[in-house]
C-alpha cells in the first residue's frame with residue numbers, strides 16, 4: 001500500500017477480472033488516474049475470468065466480420081459461421097431467461113458486443129475461432145461449424161485473457177494493489193463517492209477517489225451468502241472458479257443505497273466431474289465440465305432418469321443443468337454413453353475416469369461397486385436403461401441439429417438425440433454440479449452507473465460484470481458472461497473518467 005499512500009486517484013476499480021480490467025483500461029484511456037484493487041494474492045489473481053473458457057458471445061453478420069478480430073491468429077478456411085444477428089441474440093436471451101432480462105441493459109449488451117470485441121482485439125487480446133465448446137464437425141467437409149453466437153474465444157482461453165489484460169494494465173501505468181480487499185463505499189455528506197475502505201497488508205485504510213467502479217464478481221464463493229440467497233442446499237456445493245468472489249462489495253454497495261436487482265436466488269451452475277476439487281484449480285480451469293449429456297442417458301443414484309437430456313443444445317441448457325442435479329439425492333448422477341456416442345464427447349472428459357463395461361448389467365454393477373458409499377439402486381438403474389432402450393423411436397440421429405429423434409412413453413421423454421444404448425463399450429461418468437456465478441446483483445443503468453431505489457445514479461459509483469443483476473434469470477446463453485463484463489466494463493471506465501472530468 002505504501003507506494004500509493006499519498007496519492008489520490010480519480011478512479012479506483014475494485015476487482016481484477018475481465019470486467020474490472022477492461023474498465024480500468026477504458027478509464028485510463030479517457031485520461032483518469034486509475035488504481036486497481038485485487039483481493040487475491042498475485043499468484044491467484046484474475047478471478048473467474050482466469051478460469052474461463054474465454055468464449056465471448058457477440059453479434060456478427062458474416063464470417064468476414066470476424067476476420068478483423070481473429071487477424072493473424074486463425075484462418076477461416078476450415079470453419080463455417082452462420083450469421084448471428086442482434087435479433088437472434090435477443091431471442092436467445094429472451095428464450096433462456098423466460099423474457100425476464102432487463103430490455104435496456106440487454107440492448108446495450110447486444111448492440112455493443114461486436115465493437116467491444118474489436119476494441120479488445122485492437123488493445124492486443126488475441127482471438128481465435130471457437131472450434132471446441134459447442135462447435136460441430138461437418139461430416140465429409142473437413143470443416144467445423146462454429147456455434148451460433150459463440151464463434152469467438154480468446155486464444156489461450158481465460159488464462160491468456162487474464163495475462164493479456166494484466167499486461168495492458170501494467171503498460172498503461174495502472175497500479176494493482178494485491179491482497180487488498182475493498183469493504184466499504186465511503187461517501188461525502190452530499191452522497192457522492194469519496195473513496196473506498198480497504199483491508200490490505202497494512203490493515204484498514206481509506207483510499208480516496210472521485211469515482212469507484214465495482215467489478216468484484218458475484219457471491220458464489222461465499223457459503224453464508226449462498227445459503228442465505230440461493231437456499232440451504234447450496235451451502236456445500238463445489239465452486240468452479242475463484243475462491244475470492246465472496247460478495248463484500250455487493251453488500252457494501254447495498255449499504256450505500258444501491259438498488260438490488262435480478263434473480264438473487266438464481267445462479268449459473270453446470271454439471272462437473274463428481275471428483276472435482278471444492279474450488280477451481282488453475283491446473284484444471286474449466287476442464288472438469290461434463291457437458292456432452294445431450295448424447296447420454298442420465299440416471300440418479302436411485303437409478304431413475306430425471307430430466308430431458310436432449311431438450312436443446314448444451315450451450316442453452318448447461319447453465320441450469322447444475323441446479324437440476326442438485327435436486328437429486330446426494331447431488332450426484334451418472335451420464336451413460338455407448339460406442340456410438342463416445343466419439344462425440346468433449347475432450348474435457350479426458351480429465352475423468354469412467355466406469356466401463358461390455359454389457360449394461362456389468363456397467364450398473366461396476367457403478368454400484370465404485371460408488372457403493374453413495375447408495376446406488378442398481379436394479380432400478382438397469383431397468384431404467386432397458387426401458388429407455390425400448391422407448392427409443394426410429395429416426396435419423398444427427399448431433400448437429402435438433403434432430404427430433406425421441407423416446408415415447410417415458411417420463412420425462414428424451415426429445416432429441418435419443419439413441420439406444422446397445423453397442424459396447426458402455427461408459428458411465430459420475431457427475432455432480434459446480435456453481436459458476438450468481439445472477440443477483442446491483443442495478444445499473446445503461447451508463448453502468450449504480451442506481452438507488454428511485455433509479456437515481458449514486459454519484460461516482462459504477463459497476464460491471466457479475467456484481468450486476470438483471471441480465472440473467474434461471475439460465476444464460478454461453479459466452480454472455482464475459483461479453484457483459486467487457487461491454488459494461490468499457491462503458492463504466494469511460495463514464496467514470498468523464499464523471500471525474502465533469503463531462504458525464
Ligand SMILES: Cc1cc2nc3c(=O)[nH]c(=O)nc-3n(C[C@H](O)[C@H](O)[C@H](O)COP(=O)(O)OP(=O)(O)OC[C@H]3O[C@@H](n4cnc5c(N)ncnc54)[C@H](O)[C@@H]3O)c2cc1C
Nearest residue numbers: 015016017019047048049053055182241465466479481482
Ligand atoms: C470454469 C469457468 C469457465 C467459464 N467460461 C466462460 C466462458 O467461456 N465464457 C463466458 O462468457 N463466461 C465464462 N465463465 C463465466 C466468466 O468467467 C465470468 O462471467 C466472468 O469472468 C466474470 O468476470 P468478472 O470480472 O465480473 O468477475 P471475476 O473474473 O470473477 O473477477 C472478480 C475479481 O474481483 C476480485 N474481488 C472479489 N472481491 C473483492 C473485494 N472485496 N476487493 C477486491 N477485489 C475483490 C476477485 O479476486 C477477482 O479478481 C466461466 C466461469 C468459470 C468459473
